[in-house]
Amino acid sequence: MATRPLLAALSIILVVLAALPLVAQTPPPGSGTPAADPAPPQTPAANAVHEQDKPYFEACAREGLTASQCAGRLIWFKATAGNERFHTYVFQQRVGVLIDWFRVLRADQRDDRFRAWGIINDPACCVPGSANCPAQSLDETYGLDWCPGDEELLRYVGREGYRDPACDFVDAPMAEGDPHGPADQRQSACDLRFGTSTGALGIRKFPNPRFDKAAWQQLNGRLGTWDGYNRRIPAAGGAAEPERSRLMDGAVEPPFLIGTSCGSCHIAFDPLNPPTDPAHPQWENIKGLIGNQYTRISEIMVSGMASNTLEWQMFAHARPGTSDTSAIPTDQVNNPGTINALINIPQRPVFANEAVLKWRKVNSCGEGGGNANGGADETRCWCEPGRNGKCWKKSMQQDTVHHILKGGEDSIGALEAIQRVYFNIGSCSEQCWVNHLSDLRQLDPQQRGFGQTPFDIGQCRRDCPNFRAIEDRLGNLLDFFMSAEAAATDLRAARENVLRMRSPGARYTEQDLIADLEREFGPNAVARGRDVFANTCARCHSSQPEAAAGQFAALDFHKLDLKSGLRQDWLGNDKPTPASEVGTFRCRALHSNHMAGHVWQEYGSETLRAQPPDPNIKEPGDGGRGHYRNISLLNLWAHAPFMHNNAIGPELCGKPQHAENDFYAQRPRYVDGSLVKLLPPGQQPACVAYDPSVEGRYQLYKASMMELLHPGQRLPKVTLLNQDVTLRIGPRLWDGTERETLLGFALTIPAEIEGRGVTAGTLGNFQHKQFVVDLVHARTAPEETRSALRQRLGDETGGRVFDDLRAIGEELAGKPNALVEALRARPYLVKQAYSSCTAEIENEGHRFGEDLPDGDKNALIAFLATL
Structure with a gap:
């Protein structure tokens, strides 16, 4: 059968299936250790x-x-x-x-x-x-x-x-x-x-x-x-x-x-x-x-x-x-x-001798220097016109850098990590990076926009004055990160402030905090919890060299750094740990934008990309993916719920006056044991209303710690579609009123398939472009496609996928509406074979400490409240 009808059908149908959403967000920036400008604040005239x-x-x-x-x-x-x-x-x-x-x-x-x-x-x-x-x-x-x-x-x-x-x-x-x-x-x-x-x-x-x-x-x-x-x-x-x-x-x-x-x-x-x-x-x-x-x-x-x-x-x-x-x-x-808590940044771990290719400040590009490029290649060195020796040169060097973002992806330096935040919130989009994104509606692999291309920092610097305005002041932003505003906010100080609101001369000492915690969690709980933490958690959640060497007995987690006055231990080492070892919802660890050839390539170090993949996850983990960095536990009492997705702990909600803005009511998350459907409303645990008070944060911390340390008691959380999604395909003649001519047909993405709820991630993780390419190639180059699928998915699964792709091609010929039904009959194609991440349970994993006696778990909760 000719492939033309199949291609025609795909060009119509998948233009809509490809229309997955894009939402502007802001990633957490990094940090560094340059000395702050000692000059006092300058108030303008x-x-x-x-x-x-x-x-x-x-x-x-x-x-x-x-x-x-x-x-x-x-x-x-x-x-x-x-x-x-x-x-x-x-x-x-x-x-x-x-x-x-x-x-x-x-x-x-x-x-x-x-x-x-x-x-x-x-x-x-x-x-x-x-x-x-x-x-x-x-x-x-x-x-x-x-x-x-x-x-x-x-x-x-x-x-x-x-x-x-x-x-x-x-x-x-x-x-x-x-x-x-x-x-x-x-x-x-x-x-x-x-x-x-x-x-x-x-x-x-x-x-x-x-x-x-x-x-x-x-x-x-x-x-x-x-x-x-x-x-x-x-x-x-x-x-x-x-x-x-x-x-x-x-x-x-x-x-x-x-x-x-x-x-x-x-x-x-x-x-x-x-x-x-x-x-x-x-x-x-x-x-x-x-x-x-x-x-x-x-x-x-x-x-x-x-x-x-x-x-x-x-x-x-x-x-x-x-x-x-x-x-x-x-x-x-x-x-x-x-959104990361940026706390005690001067103590954050750094990593020496990482291979970093990036732009560095210089005062000349060689012969001619000064205002001109002196014949230099502007992709390697550029001097800003009208300036005297304001130049940048791109070079590979061994640098000392932080590991930033959840998987350590921003890894070429603190200043550049801060700069990239501005791109994530939309700066310089038209001049610099929108055209480097993958156009989800473009299904022809030969066309620009089918896949991502690397964002070019040098081009953006030349073409976007907003880029230069921020870049020229990145040192000020980094100094702000190093300031007192980022200092730790300990529970002891918070409780003292509460007392002083009633009695200005009140004091609440470290011993007062320990006494209160031990009344709540048992005699000697804090000291006992310190030993449990040292022996159970410190290998990942301590930045002290002794912890890296396995010498836990003498660790002092409260010791202050004499130079900065901050706690010496950052309570995290920022080192990558395989996602399978942590066991938490792994989709974030599979983030790929810093891989070679992808949009943020220039913000990832070569050392990061050389990191071996996690062999224990089935999804691809190449290009440095498949890991989480070990985060800081500083002030854990103030930042619950836990994990990279805030999934371990009670669900938070605002309970606003206007029902249309009550998002938790619209999207409950707790599902039954088979992960098929949401628990009935009467069985859904109540959400916890926003309460930023000292006591509110502390109570949320305790509830989240109990869930963290008792993984067997967690009710599974999964985000499901809460209604069918109908998409219209075909030309529209819209006159701005309810009178509209619709030509074509409708596609419906159901909230349930075969009685099982469809997760939001099923849509977000569906690799529709690879699916389209394989669907076409299964008709035009069957042997090569069969071999590639077996290599990618294994002999058994790859063979099954190939057979189903061939069958779908037959079903689609002349019947473009048949694609949804074809996928509905083969849900594994969307949820597994062509999914960038197949994880569903959002509050699984991090089972460390699960086997501790209840007394040790309570002691650990008490001790962590002092950090």
């Missing part, structure tokens, strides 16, 4: 201080930050590096994932924001019309909060000429010995792009000069709402088909362009000084580096999608405090991970 900056300078003074650390803090909290275009245009219109910013940021639901989205409200902002708020009505602010700086910004909604507050940013002095000094040649601070606050810390707004006030008012009824802009439009196919909205309509311009800073995920409540009311925090309650364990960043990113879309089903399930760092540059591995 009085006439240059923006009202919105004053609380930040006050925080710098409160924490005793240096000028460099303070500059880094302001950038971390505010700089979007131009990603407001990405979040308004590229993400919505090119990627096709819709953010409903009004739903997330609307001022009339400010008090419910934290419970709904885990958002940290900006203490300086207010709801228009409330007491002492400069704005009297929502129409003045187009429905959002009024924030300092808006008196200027709002004047430029719908017109050009806005001067970004970043233009008045006062740079810290350049670091002594910088190869690009001594003259200050940094890229204009305007390209940091601050805008003003939206009312949510880390989410910034900019006036849209293209905004048409009259058209907006006609569409929405008034200026203070976006209800017409984001109103759902019923599809002609009925309730089964996803509704749409004008969020994707490029002809309608919103009043603001919305951008995000790195702080949008990392700004959080201080465990030492949490707010009395999380909806109304004060500046003293806020830290910039510990990570927001309540954020619903994935739900924010699909907030404009209907719940029966692929995008919503796959991404509106990441637990609070987690994000998928490979979601935009998708590698089709469904792997949300925790």
Whole structure:
């Protein structure tokens, strides 16, 4: 039979099956050890201080930050590096994932924001019309909060000429010995792009000069709402088909362009000084580096999608405090991970003599030097035009680096790891990296966009001024990471602060903490727990050289470093451990974006990629994949639930007032023992409401530790589709009303197959491109395809897959609708043979300590609470 009908059918059907979602997330940055600039903070001249900056300078003074650390803090909290275009245009219109910013940021639901989205409200902002708020009505602010700086910004909604507050940013002095000094040649601070606050810390707004006030008012009824802009439009196919909205309509311009800073995920409540009311925090309650364990960043990113879309089903399930760092540059591995707590960074382990190919600062590219490249190859060395000796050279060297991200993937240096965070939040997308991503709708292996291509740091530096603006200040950001704001937040100090709120002179010593813990967990529990930890956990969760040598008896886990004043032990060694040894949900360990030929190739070291795969997992683990780094246990009391996906421990929920934002109610996770269906509502364990108080964090820690140490008692957690997903194929004639002509046919992805629930990961991990290639090749090159499948999957499985591919080719001839039924009849193809990760149970593994006596388990819980 001719292959043309088969190819024609695939070109229609799989364009939709390929439409897996992309969601912008923010990965945890790395760290380093350069000495901080010792100069004191420099407050700008009085006439240059923006009202919105004053609380930040006050925080710098409160924490005793240096000028460099303070500059880094302001950038971390505010700089979007131009990603407001990405979040308004590229993400919505090119990627096709819709953010409903009004739903997330609307001022009339400010008090419910934290419970709904885990958002940290900006203490300086207010709801228009409330007491002492400069704005009297929502129409003045187009429905959002009024924030300092808006008196200027709002004047430029719908017109050009806005001067970004970043233009008045006062740079810290350049670091002594910088190869690009001594003259200050940094890229204009305007390209940091601050805008003003939206009312949510880390989410910034900019006036849209293209905004048409009259058209907006006609569409929405008034200026203070976006209800017409984001109103759902019923599809002609009925309730089964996803509704749409004008969020994707490029002809309608919103009043603001919305951008995000790195702080949008990392700004959080201080465990030492949490707010009395999380909806109304004060500046003293806020830290910039510990990570927001309540954020619903994935739900924010699909907030404009209907719940029966692929995008919503796959991404509106990441637990609070987690994000998928490979979601935009998708590698089709469904792997949300925790937003790391950046604590005691100067003590974080580093690894010497790793092979690193990267760009390094130099002051010349050879002959000609200075401003010119002197004939040098710009792919290897480049000097910035108009600058004097501001050059970079790409070279391979042996470096001392950190291992960052969950598998240690960012491994070419702390500065570069911080820089890459800005790409993950959308900076320089159009100039630099969108065209390097795999186009999930492109099914021709010969065409660009079929697979990823490596992002080019040198090209991005040349073409994106926002890149240079951040790069020139990476030292300030790193110094901020090394500052007191990243210092450990011990339970002893937190409890003392609680007592001092009632009695300012109260004290709570280490002995008081030990006495309280031993009243709760038994006599001598802390000392006994120290021995259990040393002998059971320290080989992975200690950074002391003695632990690496197996000498556990003399380890002092509380000893302070005399130079930094921080605890000497980082309580983690950051070394890679095979995923099968840890036993936890392994999908994150299979993340592939740092492999050679993939988008973030230039951010992984050659040493990382030479790491041997885990031989005990069936999925491919080449290119350094298949491992988790051993994380730090510092301040574990404040950061439960546990594991890289926050799956071990109670499920968290916000219990917001508005039911449509109650994501846990929409996606319960506990399943029956056969993993077929969710437990009935009456048998689902209750979720634990967000409680950032000292006691709330401590109670969550204890519950999570009990689940960690008693794996046999864990109820399995699996994220299942909660409704069928219907996709329309064929041309659409859309006139913006309910009257729509639909041609073609519908495909339905069922929530159940053969009575078994379909996991969200089944869709996210389906390697549809390889499936299409093999399906075609099974017809055009059968012997080669049979051999390749047997080599990849083993003789038995490979032979079965080949036979089924041939059969499906026969079934599809002239019947394009038959593909779903063909896959429904052979679910193993999607769930196993063509899955990047076949793991399903999200809270399995890490069974270390399972066999300890109950007394030792309690002692371990007591001891870890002191760290």
